[in-house]
Amino acid sequence: MDLDAVRRIAGAFPGVEPGTAWGQPAFKIGKKTFACIASHRSAERNTLVVLTDFDRRAELLAEAPDIYYLTDHYVNYPSILVRLGKIRPGALSGLLAGAIQFVRKPSKRNPRKR
Numbered sequence: 001m002d003l004d005a006v007r008r009i010a011g012a013f014p015g016v017e018p019g020t021a022w023g024q025p026a027f028k029i030g031k032k033t034f035a036c037i038a039s040h041r042s043a044e045r046n047t048l049v050v051l052t053d054f055d056r057r058a059e060l061l062a063e064a065p066d067i068y069y070l071t072d073h074y075v076n077y078p079s080i081l082v083r084l085g086k087i088r089p090g091a092l093s094g095l096l097a098g099a100i101q102f103v104r105k106p107s108k109r110n111p112r113k114r
Contacts, residue, residue: 001084003084067082
């Protein structure tokens with residue numbers, strides 16, 4: 001998987017628009033970013049940041065630590081890092097669908113950040 005594949009998968013969802021976030025390619029719905037290429041130096045190359053709630057993130061990390069990971073920088077944010085070279089298209093599509101639902105929720109306050 002690479003950025004072009006992410007563009008194709010994300011673009012298949014109604015209302016998704018390309019954009020930028022922190023100077024990197026991003027994917028938005030209703031002006032809300034739900035995924036973007038990781039820009040922080042702690043992330044590995046070819047990594048996508050996908051928004052998700054903390055419970056789902058914990059599940060993904062436990063299920064497939066070779067695909068999903070975190071760095072200290074991202075711990076307090078409702079997101080997960082995805083190794084694009086390891087994830088399958090169907091799994092990415094499902095993850096992005098969940099991210100779209102997540103950003104559409106009325107409130108996604110971060111209970112872990114104080």
